[in-house]
Amino acid sequence: MEPEAESAPAPAPAPAREPEPLRTEFAFELPRGYVDAQGTVHRNGVMRLSTARDELLPLRDIRVQENPAYLSVVLLGRVITQLGTLPSVHDGTVEGMFASDLAFLQDFYRQINAEGHTRATVACPHCSEAFEVELGGSRLGES
Secondary structure: OOOOOOOOOOOOOOHHHHHHHHEEEEEEEEEEEEOOOOEEEEEEEEEEEOOOHHHHHHHHHHHHHHHHHHHHHHHHHHHHEEOOOOOOOHHHHHHOOOHHHHHHHHHHHHHOOOOOOEEEEEEEOOOOOEEEOOOOOOOOOOO
């Protein structure tokens, strides 16, 4: 009779991973920067996630009712919490931004509020390398 082979012990289960805390604020850098009344350029800022209230309250604003394109200005004025050394950010601040910075912030808003729904993994048709692409989203303020 041959001796019985010892079986290897079962691998220990992987330790449970703690869920990552919800990230609600996101840093950004404007392509050109907001120029304040003193001529100071402010490029670095922080935007927080939008709430349903943030998207609903601007709809009551008379400026938005008269011109729906103004929605993004009012909405961004609510969710940008910091911009350079400015004491506060509001829709008047957003109104004074360059168009390229406004477009950047509209895209940034969509990215952070979409929870990754605008990204897709694709493969290169030539080399089959997989990579992620950003897909177009809906207009700012429309969930």
